[in-house]
Amino acid sequence: MEEFKFKTKKQEKLFNEIISKNNFSFMQQKQIYLGILSKVDVTIYARPEYNFLQMYEIRNGLEQKLNVSHYLNPEFNADQMEQIRDGLKHNIDVTIYSYPIFDWVRMKIIKDGLKISNKAVIYAKPEYDFKQMLQLKSGLESNVNISLYAKPELNDKEMENIRLELESKK
Numbered sequence: 001m002e003e004f005k006f007k008t009k010k011q012e013k014l015f016n017e018i019i020s021k022n023n024f025s026f027m028q029q030k031q032i033y034l035g036i037l038s039k040v041d042v043t044i045y046a047r048p049e050y051n052f053l054q055m056y057e058i059r060n061g062l063e064q065k066l067n068v069s070h071y072l073n074p075e076f077n078a079d080q081m082e083q084i085r086d087g088l089k090h091n092i093d094v095t096i097y098s099y100p101i102f103d104w105v106r107m108k109i110i111k112d113g114l115k116i117s118n119k120a121v122i123y124a125k126p127e128y129d130f131k132q133m134l135q136l137k138s139g140l141e142s143n144v145n146i147s148l149y150a151k152p153e154l155n156d157k158e159m160e161n162i163r164l165e166l167e168s169k170k
Helices: 009-021 026-037 052-063 078-089 104-116 118-123 130-141 156-168
Strands: none
Touching (some): 026 052, 052 078
16 A cells, blocks of 8 residues: 655644544545645545545545535535536536536536526426437527427427427528
């Protein structure tokens, strides 16, 4: 097992204090160590409820000076945290999709749609599956009126047919 080497005794002391309070895995310890070296507030994520991948996403956000409070929820998996972090990095209003009910795929589709238009909020609803969201995002990309088929009761194939019809009339 590799040894953690610190630049200062103060860093080493902080690390040892944190590690002694919890039974962190080696990979969790590594994220705490890397955070200490990069001088972020590791106490934000040095908690047993976060696995090492979640710790990585939180540390990464802190290093990028992002407001990680949007994803400081152990209910988010690391992939969801990544989508929220990426949205913050691109100045997207992540409050639209930062809910554990959205899996990372739907978060990404909403986030990518918000990069195109604020109209993407129309499909930032848990009743849409990812295929329906993709059809609505495609409509945004082709600049058709997605409100004409933004109906959760329509399946993705029905949405696609309506979208293609609208695109053919442009």
